[in-house]
Amino acid sequence: MPGPTRFRGEALVHASTANKIPAGVIDERARQVLELVNECAASGVKENAEETTNDTPETSALLRRLAAESIVLMKNEGDILPLKKDKKILVIGPNAKAATYCGGGSASLRPYYAITPYEGIVNKVGEDNVDFSIGAYSHKEMPSLGAEWRTTAGEDGEHGALFKAYNEPPEDKKRECVDVLGPFTSTSMMFMDYKNPKLKSGLWYADIEAYYTADRDGDYELGVCVYGSAKVYINDELVLDITENQRQGSAFFGLGTDEDICAVPMKKGQTYHVRLEFASAPTSKLTGGSVDFGGGAVRIGGAWKIDADEEVRRAAELAKSADQVLVCAGLNMDWESEGFDRPDMKLPGHLDRLISAVAEANPRTAVVLQSGTPVEMPWLSKVPAVLQAWYGGNETGNGIADVVFGDVNPCGKTSLSFPIKNEDNPAFLNYRSEAGRVLYGEDVYVGYRYYDTLGRPVAFPFGHGLSYTSFSFASLQLQTSSDDLTAKVTIKNTGKVAGAQVAQLYISPLSPSIRRPTKELKAFNKVFLQPGEEKVVELKASLKYATSFWDESRNAWVSEKGKYKVIVSDSSAIGEGAVEETFEVEKTKWWNGL
16 A cells, blocks of 8 residues: 555564564465566556557547446426537536546546547537636636646647756756656646656755746736645746745645645736746655655646636626526536545535526526536526536546537436435534544435435435436336346337436335335346337346345344335336336345355
């Protein structure tokens, strides 16, 4: 595992000497590591080499299909969606021109490319048919700037920033550059695995340089987090100094500084030289952090300073006369990452206010949300159409556009429940540590198991997902054997366009000996149907797994004798279209293992 070696050094030697950890256990752990090394070596994949051959048209097509098919149509009153390609569209929101393709931390990967929703929409209808307004910001730290920067002052420069490493500090006028890397289109850099034989010690220095041409007049805000120390210069003028006065932040696993921000006046058309002087981890004035790594880290971002009230007002004014309005909002890797928790389920900044104002100005507004987890939607009653687009990878923008304009009929289902508000969540009362411990007081009653049992309403239930067509369920038939439960159900596309439906099989014990969840998902299957077409869909589950719970008195799993109800539906919110049948387990059985 990464992080400090405090449990793998002297502490382990002491524990072994005291016979707290037998030698055989250490041997087994070492053997597992060596087996992993051998397996990796046998794969033929070279060490420290990134594979670049998967960036193919075939891969892009697959990623685009996955992005589109994962999108959930949460709400579509009045058939607002799909939008029309022959009408102009107003796109609003911070997620429109940002490729929000993954979460943060270890979930963050550098893509070959990434398509923004704005680019996907322009690819469909042309730039002349698309108007844009930012409306509000959603970043936690300033957005990465690499894509907007260039390596030289002219238009011929490559996009990105250059990294130049030195052994000596900037004050040494005779210092020599020992390494040049880049250009980097991301200005968030962690040096945990950066090595260069020309660097003489753990203390080293680097200049991160780029050029930026302003596209408007105004104040441009630069923000920096650093694990180590940093100074920022614009045209050789010091604008930010994070060397001595450092405030603890959450960046870089808690090792970095809180973001320091400065405002730089800029003029449209002028080019500015940006230079960040970085010194590695030994120069940090902070202590703490959950993970320890050498080298250090730095993140520099920026955005134009805006008046939040004015931007919301402007977006709403534009929406009044627009034929079609699409708001692209949500979270991003700033808010969803390892190493910290979200404090609540609200959208950041002024996004809720923005969506409400735009929806009031144009009651035919559609909203695309990107997040990996639920968010509160206080504006839900004002908005007729909502899409949940998650983080869709490289092709996220094209996938969103495919669904928004109806080239792909949405068929995704929610993989979790969306509560109306944070306080409705089953973990709300336990969502903290007290006296140095965290209590998981919700037991097995998480997600829909909790909301079902309490009869508590949600914004959108687990397994929910609409379509541009409609479906019906009929003729549920059950077959049981000593090992399996098999359900067959007829699904028909009763609408006018082709689409896919996901049949979900829930099991409800009718007379359990202990309190159990009202129902639990045990199988699901997806079927594609043309208009008017019907198919028999089979759902199969292990009878033992489908009926069992953990018996604490026997320290074993138990499948109880009795009757069980099978419900096949299109979500965990069982509606009129669901079909039901019962089956019986003849004998109680206890079991362990698999």
